[in-house]
Amino acid sequence: MVHLTRSLGTLLATGFVVLGAAACGNSSTVTSSDSSTTQVVVHTATSNSLVGKRFTSTSVDGAAIPGDGPLVITFPEEGRVSLTAGCNQHIGTVTVDPTRLTFGTLASTQMACPPPRDGADAWLADFTDKPLTWSLDGPELTLKDGPRTVVLIEGTDAAGLP
Incomplete structure (x- = not known):
């Protein structure tokens, strides 16, 4: 018993x-x-599918990146992110949920970029100040913040070329 x-x-x-x-x-x-x-x-495929990958924007629907960017996002390890929109480098934390990316406080370099890239950091801060809807289809990462949709491709250099 x-x-x-x-x-x-x-x-x-x-x-x-x-x-x-x-x-x-x-x-x-x-x-x-x-x-x-x-x-x-x-x-946990949601976060693991981004870790170790680097994505470069190929298109922006909505407010364009000043200086045409590109937006480059790297996920070096679980919960960490590195971004640039063509001017300063930003690093910090990111929470990856099945459909949302939520960025923590981002630290950045402090270069003074000439026009038109001088507005790239403000664009990036505005884009990442609220959770983004995300989806990954093969090498294509799509990020949406409501009025903007940014399409990025994995494994491309800063000029957007493989």
């Missing part, structure tokens, strides 16, 4: 872990051959 109660308790606890993991994201369950061990693997 003690063994049955312990097994039932383990089964219930495992079930709650599996349900909790499934509620937090994609998950898969692996059960060992003796059926006494269950391992839950939770996949």
Whole structure:
């Protein structure tokens, strides 16, 4: 009876872990051959799909980047971001949710860029001051802030060329 109660308790606890993991994201369950061990693997594809990648803008629908940018975004590691819109380099934190990017406070270099690039930093600050809707389709990252849509391509240099 003690063994049955312990097994039932383990089964219930495992079930709650599996349900909790499934509620937090994609998950898969692996059960060992003796059926006494269950391992839950939770996949966080949303943030991992951006980590280690660099994207350069190819088009902006809405208010253009002063000096034509381009907007370059790099996700060097989980929760970190580096950006430039053609003038200063900005670095900081980013929270990646399934459909939203939310930027924390960004630190930047302090170069005085000549016109028309002198407005690029203000454009970038305005673009990143609220959560952006994002989607990734192959190498194409699309960012939207409401009135603006920016399309970026992965792995291109600052001139937008592969």
